[in-house]
Amino acid sequence: MVRAAVKGVKVAAPLLATLAVLAEPVAARAVAADPRALYGAELVFDIYREDRPVGQHRARFRAIDGGVEVRSTTAITLKALFFTVYRFDYDSLAEWRAGALSKLTVAVDDNGDRRAITVAPAGDGLRLTVDAETPRAVPRPLFPTNHWNAAVLGEGRVLNTLTGALNDVRIRAGARAEVVTENGVVAATRYDYTGDLRTSVWYDDRGRWVAMRFLGRDGVPVEYRCRRCQGGPPAQ
Template sequence: MGQILRIACTLLLLALPLTAQAEQIESRNFQVLRNGTPIGHHIVTIRRNGERTDVNVDIRLRVTVAGVLTLYRYIHDSHEIWEGDRLVSLKSTTDNDGDAEYLNATAAAAGLQVDGSRFKGMLPADTMPTSYWRSDFVQRATIMDSQNGRRLDLVVKPSQLEMASVATSDLPAYRYDVTGEVDLTLWYGRDGRWVKTAFPAKDGSKIEYLLQ
């Protein structure tokens, strides 16, 4: 009996490192600039384990005068769960300069069940959220606002390969110009990694996300 227990414990210890190695963790840290001045960060943490992918998004932005008076703040936290190429869960909370928004989306037999501060109902199963970390964002027919669940009508222009200036270097990336209810430009590297975003803010200032 004792020998059997020792063998079982040995097999368990041998299996633990294999389990730990199965999970792949990747972090994408963006510096956020407003008219060239840093105002915060956007961090995407991706954990892959087999067909399942967990994604945490942490955004903290603050526009100030002389580093003291806050003119604008933005706080967003979200957690996505993917099974293969399908979004099966997304939960987010947002403080958009004092305006609270939320989203709870869950995969269902009929599609994606959405309970958000701007939309409640069913969206197609292949709906893509505006977290932008997946390069196939530009190919999906249905786009959902990650803050509040509303469906966005967008047009994506064909990509072109160019040199994209990120935080520490220039690198070749495919550029996509997105217009419609959201206007922005996205850059994805040759490996599909999201590396840069630029868009105009409501006050006309230029916002850039640069991969660190």
Template sequence: MGKALFLILMLLVTGLLLQPVSAMAATTEQWAFRAIRKGEDIGHHNVTVTRRDGEAKATVDISLIVRAFGFLPLYHYHHKSQELWRDGRLVSLESTTDDNGAQHYVKALATADGVLQIEGSRFKGSAPADVMTTSYWNSAFPRHKLLLDTQSGRLLEVTVAEQPLQPEEGVPPDARHYRLDGDLRLELWYDSARRWIKNRFRASDGSVIDYRLAP
């Protein structure tokens, strides 16, 4: 190996080694839920969150299809979104949703003073810097009463009440159960580490949809 090439390689390696550890380290969390309706699997709700240097980047992918007789599509829902959080506050959000043919979107961006500017298919305006999104993965979710609907941009006011824990399939005995009422109604379960582990809500036809973590 020539001296010049050796010197270049040494400089590259040294440069990599001198990078701050915090700039190279990242942690990734993933949630993969199966959506169950009337005992049948109707799709998935997947979330990936990558954390680095005080930032969290979340990617959400939802695909649900309800079929009659096991093959005839009656309803479909597809949602994709990306969130960027910094120091526990939302910096930006972009999403697109196909709700059985109705198209929705959200674009949100935090301003220099922290206020969140929202342009959505059902709301255009601003929201406080500490607003919480309806993507549920954030461990601080149960503490918030004002939510940003990631489907259409609406601001939702809710009440959150912890419920007595009942035996639930796939839920550990130290899990915590919350019920939301108001502009959004659903039930959520988090484990002792405040990690989202279960979800339940009623669809527009009155049927119950359960989220269960995929094995």
């Protein structure tokens, strides 16, 4: 939970010099870091819409030969009275080697609208396939929009893992804030995406993802609030 315009977010006094110093180190540390050293085996967020819990996001990290496997899942359910009016399910499995994405498979079920995305090695680059479309070559490095890896902050293009599109973005550091985590309040920096994506993501000073906020298709704010983002015991 972030303390600011987002409920639970308290923005610290503007310190432009501090922000300028922090923006690069956060990304640089994340490139070399094993995500298990940052998050432990699991990263968990509760998802809120209009301040009501509607789902959960999890990322699980597992060592593999020569790298790390990351499984990310999201489940959202919206109800009206006692009826389910919307359901969203997301499941991705990625392999990261030497700090770079090597393979990725994604399955999305957006209230019955299904999409499959795959990324595989292809020579010096990668091959991106969306549903039954013709595969396309994409250069390395490629960062998917799973957000746990703060090295994305230095990028100008990301893979949208909901649509399979390559989105051109500008990511800029914003205000400092205090974010509620399982270990209490931590200092974090907000990073705002503009361009093809518009969202705000908060990272603490070690490069750990601790919060996110964006507008849904209907214009209603959606928040990711930390349940487990500091490497504590597995969430229940």
